[in-house]
Amino acid sequence: MRNVLILNGTHPTPHAPGRLNRAFTERATAWLTARGHDVRQTIVAEKYDIDAEIEKHQWADTVIAQFPVNWMGVPWTFKKYMDEVYTAGMDGRLATGDGRSAQAPDEDYGMGGLLGDTGYMLSVTFNAPRAAFDNPADAFLQGRSVDDLLGHVHLTYRFLGLRPLPSFSAHDVVKNPQIEADFARFDAHLAQVFKESAHVAA
Template sequence: MSNVFILNGHQPSDFTKGELNKSLVERAERLLSAEGHQVRHTAIASGYDVNAEADNYVWADVVVLQFPVNWMGVPWSFKKYMDEVYTVGGYDGRLSNGDGRTAEKPKENYGLGGTRADTKYMLSATLNAPRDAFDNPQDGFFKGLSLDELLAPVHYTMKFFGMTALPTFAAHDVAKNPEVESDFARFDAHLKAHF
């Protein structure tokens, strides 16, 4: 069994209270704990200790990043979390030993200094865009872009620390055409398939 750290990156607002993201975190915690995994989770909106958070990444075999896609990226509070936690953990060696370059080879190996090579991560996103808007060259907005391509900055951040991606989960069209029970069933199946 593995150590699983789940991060809830939702930022509550007048428009979204974060119930779906919270429910997905609770489902993951319940399901994974029942399977024998050790689980910790943090809700960014409830506050966090920067050093304790960096330690969670060292402890974890798998990190689950649960968040809504806001304006084509992570919520502002999640980005602030990244800036604080990842910078501390990156500078002190918990997440990386610098950026991978050396004085002898200052132009080589950028991004390859990560110390978490034995850690996997999974993105789990909620978003208002419908599923058919992605991987569809006929779509007028994304023009064939995949969700993982849209979330490339998050993927590259995890890659910077040496982590390996598990397949991404997404709940689409959550504001205008929600299918919550179907999303829950797909989420449970996704977790069972990849843990």
């Protein structure tokens, strides 16, 4: 059994109220709970307690960050959550500074994280089609992968010491949605990740 924290990073707007990312969050919760995992959720667009969020990260064996990619990054309320919660956790609860020491000020930057036993998984939704990624001929992304585009999010979690698990992405969710197929792929992805996660934990 694993302790799993799911962060719903959606910022609801009239144009995009967040139904799909909420559905992925609830689907992951149901899937994991049915298999004996203990799941907690945070909806970052709602009111949260910073100290309680830090405690959730300390409790978790795995963190799932579920969010729509807005303007090539996380929604602003999710960035606000990171700024508030992760900065507060730099007091020795999530990290001990940035990893450097006075004796070696140029070494080990970003290696002060304390959550080395915790894995994280990014699960994201895009308007961009899947064919735009990993494609050197694409004029916009120029060969970048999903994980390349979200490198800043990966570095945020690396800064806290978390270990990456395979990312999931749903594409073209506005102009050409394939939601049922995405849900089926998501279930299969969870089965792969949590089998791997349990193996690592063992």
